[in-house]
Amino acid sequence: MSLLAGAFLAGLAVLAVPLWLHRMSQREPAERDVNSLMLMRETDEPVRTRRSLAHKVLLALRLAALAAVTLAFAEPVLEMASPGNPETRDRARLVVVDGSLSMRRDDAWRQATRVVGDLVDESDAAYVVFGSDRLTLIGDIQTAEPGFTRFDFAGLPARLDGLIASLPARERDWEVHIVSDFQASAVPARFNVLVEGMKWPCVLHRVSGQTDNWTIESATARDGQVEAVVAGHGVTENIDVVLRRDGSEIGRKTVAAVTGTPSVARFDVPQPGREAMLFELDLDVSDAIVDDNVFRLVQPAEDATTVAILPGGSDEGDTIALTFLGAALKANGIAEPVRVDTAGDWPQTLDAAIAVDPGEISTPLRRRLERHLGEGGGTLLIAGPRLQRAGVLPLDGDTLTRSIAGGVRSVVAVDAEHPLAQTSYGAVEVERFLSLPARPGETILALAQAESAGHRADADAPFVIEKRIGKGRLLVLLTALDREWSSLVLRPAFVGFVRNAVDYLAQNLPLAATAGQPISVPASSAQIFDVDDQRVLALGNTSTRPVARIPRPGFYTVRTPGREASMAVNVDSRESDLRSVPNELLERWQAATESASGGATQVQGGPDREPAEILWHPLAPWLLVLAAVLLLVESLAANVGRLAPADVTAWRSAEGDADRLATSQRLGTMLRGLANWRKRRIA
Numbered sequence: 001m002s003l004l005a006g007a008f009l010a011g012l013a014v015l016a017v018p019l020w021l022h023r024m025s026q027r028e029p030a031e032r033d034v035n036s037l038m039l040m041r042e043t044d045e046p047v048r049t050r051r052s053l054a055h056k057v058l059l060a061l062r063l064a065a066l067a068a069v070t071l072a073f074a075e076p077v078l079e080m081a082s083p084g085n086p087e088t089r090d091r092a093r094l095v096v097v098d099g100s101l102s103m104r105r106d107d108a109w110r111q112a113t114r115v116v117g118d119l120v121d122e123s124d125a126a127y128v129v130f131g132s133d134r135l136t137l138i139g140d141i142q143t144a145e146p147g148f149t150r151f152d153f154a155g156l157p158a159r160l161d162g163l164i165a166s167l168p169a170r171e172r173d174w175e176v177h178i179v180s181d182f183q184a185s186a187v188p189a190r191f192n193v194l195v196e197g198m199k200w201p202c203v204l205h206r207v208s209g210q211t212d213n214w215t216i217e218s219a220t221a222r223d224g225q226v227e228a229v230v231a232g233h234g235v236t237e238n239i240d241v242v243l244r245r246d247g248s249e250i251g252r253k254t255v256a257a258v259t260g261t262p263s264v265a266r267f268d269v270p271q272p273g274r275e276a277m278l279f280e281l282d283l284d285v286s287d288a289i290v291d292d293n294v295f296r297l298v299q300p301a302e303d304a305t306t307v308a309i310l311p312g313g314s315d316e317g318d319t320i321a322l323t324f325l326g327a328a329l330k331a332n333g334i335a336e337p338v339r340v341d342t343a344g345d346w347p348q349t350l351d352a353a354i355a356v357d358p359g360e361i362s363t364p365l366r367r368r369l370e371r372h373l374g375e376g377g378g379t380l381l382i383a384g385p386r387l388q389r390a391g392v393l394p395l396d397g398d399t400l401t402r403s404i405a406g407g408v409r410s411v412v413a414v415d416a417e418h419p420l421a422q423t424s425y426g427a428v429e430v431e432r433f434l435s436l437p438a439r440p441g442e443t444i445l446a447l448a449q450a451e452s453a454g455h456r457a458d459a460d461a462p463f464v465i466e467k468r469i470g471k472g473r474l475l476v477l478l479t480a481l482d483r484e485w486s487s488l489v490l491r492p493a494f495v496g497f498v499r500n501a502v503d504y505l506a507q508n509l510p511l512a513a514t515a516g517q518p519i520s521v522p523a524s525s526a527q528i529f530d531v532d533d534q535r536v537l538a539l540g541n542t543s544t545r546p547v548a549r550i551p552r553p554g555f556y557t558v559r560t561p562g563r564e565a566s567m568a569v570n571v572d573s574r575e576s577d578l579r580s581v582p583n584e585l586l587e588r589w590q591a592a593t594e595s596a597s598g599g600a601t602q603v604q605g606g607p608d609r610e611p612a613e614i615l616w617h618p619l620a621p622w623l624l625v626l627a628a629v630l631l632l633v634e635s636l637a638a639n640v641g642r643l644a645p646a647d648v649t650a651w652r653s654a655e656g657d658a659d660r661l662a663t664s665q666r667l668g669t670m671l672r673g674l675a676n677w678r679k680r681r682i683a
């Protein structure tokens with residue numbers, strides 16, 4: 001409550017006037033000497049006591065009336081939140097709360113639950129959606145907690161539309177509220193991706209803010225050494241990186257953590273042996289998120305995967321391509337590949353074959369590859385100038401364009417659940433590639449205009465396709481391992497691409513995964529167990545590759561018929577970047593969704609969760625009414641008080657005649673007795 005004219009409260013001083021008059025009216029009764037108590041008549045409670053009580057009641061009524069009038073002139077108002085536009089309240093409300101790893105900060109989730117609670121209370125029909133790697137309806141926000149996965153705003157309008165279509169109130173008008181910390185890493189670079197397809201007005205509520213945070217971005221184990229990359233944003237400081245094996249500390253290094261510049265810590269470890277080794281890297285630092293300070297790593301046993309390389313020629317371009325390929329295989333700990341050709345002997349067991357720009361292949365070589373694929377093997381075919389001149393895809397016969405397509409392109413994932421899509425290709429630029437018509441379901445990675453990175457709807461050409469030949473798998477990379485064709489060989493993504501491609505073709509069990517992201521298991525059935533040997537997931541027999549999602553980081557064991565392997569699951573390093581988008585982008589985002597949905601209703605709220613409009617309800621009229629009622633009651637009470645003595649007199653006249661007669665007789669007797677006593681004393 002507030003006072004618009006608080007100076008009028010000085011008028012309360014007038015209350016002293018009736019108090020002073022009441023005090024002055026109180027007089028002490030005069031004292032009188034009485035010869036004998038026998039002369040006093042027995043009576044009830046004095047009338048004066050009743051009058052004193054009545055005067056106090058009248059005084060209280062007068063003071064209350066004067067106070068009410070004075071407060072009315074001070075103009076008190078009652079502050080109440082606006083209930084909002086009635087048309088807005090008629091809309092069904094969909095509240096999407098970010099449940100990703102970055103929201104595990106105490107302040108972020110505490111603010112989010114409060115905002116969601118207010119939004120639900122203000123709406124007649126509200127649904128709360130938990131947003132992480134997928135959208136999930138929840139009943140009570142107080143019982144939920146953020147997970148360890150990632151929440152990406154790319155493609156959110158389509159996901160919201162599909163969710164609303166499944167709700168009972170789908171025929172109503174909707175209002176979407178998004179409660180998040182709005183990480184910059186979760187917002188696509190292309191603004192249209194945020195608003196395309198959005199049918200409903202969207203209100204954004206930012207919680208928490210940018211804070212310091214550090215994480216182990218990646219870690220590798222090769223050549224008897226574990227290498228950890230520390231990255232983040234905050235005040236430059238020295239951070240200890242602790243290496244543990246089987247829960248025991250075996251190494252500690254100190255690195256200088258600098259904003260925007262990764263720091264590397266290296267540890268010497270035993271060479272791979274017959275059994276896999278499990279390592280944990282831990283940052284000894286106090287920052288915003290604790291769960292991203294640990295990185296888990298599996299150093300596999302000696303890799304027995306046999307990889308054969310088929311070079312297309314021996315010129316300088318082939319030598320450079322083979323150098324890049326050999327370095328990537330070595331970085332992944334894969335045994336030295338075997339070079340094969342048409343005339344040479346092939347290994348008795350071959351897990352995967354890589355053909356580097358073969359061009360037109362001979363009939364004997366084609367038969368060997370067809371036999372390898374027919375027996376369930378896998379082959380990676382890498383394009384290049386020879387394949388472009390041949391114009392035909394080996395082993396399949398599809399026609400390639402004889403002209404090399406140009407223009408800078410970025411790589412986007414079409415099949416997000418494929419192992420090759422688990423690597424980030426954000427920094428890869430492709431300038432030259434071959435065009436190949438792909439059938440539905442064959443494209444794994446595609447190319448899009450550079451400004452459309454991350455949005456597969458804008459893909460205009462395939463980049464990696466998969467074809468089934470017999471029981472085997474044929475992967476085709478439609479660019480050459482050449483810096484003039486693309487920057488793929490210069491980026492860390494190439495190492496991940498080669499690792500995932502070899503594992504997929506050789507049907508190796510996965511060694512690493514990201515929490516919430518799909519994991520492809522190359523087996524018809526599989527079971528996944530945690531460190532306590534409790535089964536967390538079981539995949540039954542399927543005609544296609546089983547796909548699993550593990551929501552929590554940790555070490556797990558993957559078991560398939562005849563095989564078993566350890567797997568490390570870590571959080572997405574992008575969730576550790578707590579830098580948020582500017583307010584201008586959120587305002588533009590919200591305005592675009594309002595205009596796209598028709599803009600018929602002014603939506604409450606804003607990007608920074610501005611408070612609802614305050615309505616002032618004046619109390620002065622009610623105080624004046626109260627003062628009038630008090631004055632009326634005071635007048636009635638005063639009149640009743642004046643009639644009270646007359647009533648007492650009438651009562652005594654009607655009821656006490658006999659008593660008065662008896663009293664007179666007793667008084668006469670007493671006086672006669674007193675006179676006789678005086679006469680005897682004088683005598």
